[in-house]
Amino acid sequence: MGSSLFTSEGAAWRWQRRAIAPVFSARRVTALAPLMTRTAERAVTRIAAAPDRVATVREMLSATFDVICEVALSGREHFDAEAYGEAITRYFLTVGRASLLDFLEVPPWVPRPGEVLGRGAVRTMHRMVNRAIAARRAQGPGAADDLLDHMLAAEDPETGRRMGPNDLLNNMQFFIVAGHETTALALSWALMLLAHDPEAQARARAEAHAALGGRAAATAADLAAAPYIEQVLDEAMRLYPPVGLLARNVLVPDRLYDRDIRKGDTVFLNIYALHRHRLWWESPDAFDPDRFAPSAKAARERYLHLPFGAGPRICVGANFAMLQAQIILTTLLARFRFEPAGPLPEPVMHMTLRPEPEVWLKAVPEHAGGH
């Protein structure tokens, strides 16, 4: 990912965060909701065309990719979405996988297994993003009022520094990948859990029908009437946090329980384990969205559920991700009943926590208005 908001530290991080944060303000994110609704409708159409065996992750990736392309680059005319999506998958399956060599502190210039394949995937993605940036530069500033426009205009208030070609490329690349893959995984895991829990699914569907009142797809205004569906997503991300592991470089020596933490160490925060910790969660491996009912949530320690991280590096796209996931899930539940149509997938940690093999589901059409 090179040097981007996600990988920078200190002053280099701070100015990029300040430049990018306005794009994700509540007002601007809400303004994107109609786009998310249209994406949800397209997902319904695709699923309805072949409902017996839905490749859920693939469908959800396609849905969320639509939206991030619009937010990042105002459209996908410079993208071959299929080719880009295929390159992302290749990347996650190769370089994304931590190698034993990483833990043995072998220098980074020693090629890791799979890295050669992964490099080809990165080259494909970079070429496509660079083409989109060049097209925008040719149009001039203010052409689209999207993420790329903001990045082109961003300036460090202290040094006057602007983003150079590499900053732009790396940030756009990161946003396109991180801005859709994680959300698609959260949705896929949620649908899988609901398919295996008909009671919870019926409750969520009743809520979706009531919220939509016979309309075909959910809008931002409908979501206040669907709190259980938000709970389902919170619980799905507890059991299967798309980002299962956080890492921090140690700047100053410290002590953590009986451990000395040395400067220069890397500390990993195992979010997946935290979310299933037996001392903190009752029946930690069971799916129970009521854990996130308002009263239960208020009674719980804030730092036990960290799907979006916490502190200054908290996910800048959390509101965006939740709005999109709620709109898509509410729409899908109003339109289909989901049943398992394949083996139960295993969570496999690449850079994100992916279900392997696919989440195969059968989608049984529902009638608008419910039963």
Ligand code: HEM
């Ligand atoms: C369900 C979906 C998502 C999950 C679970 C998720 C999770 C996370 C987590 C855990 C972090 C913190 C990493 C750390 O502390 O080291 C993070 C950071 C970040 N996320 Fe997300 N994310 C999601 C969606 C998005 C979306 C939609 C976008 C943008 C469109 C986005 C952009 C970012 C960026 C730019 C950072 C780095 C922030 C910084 O370092 O200042 N994420 N995300």
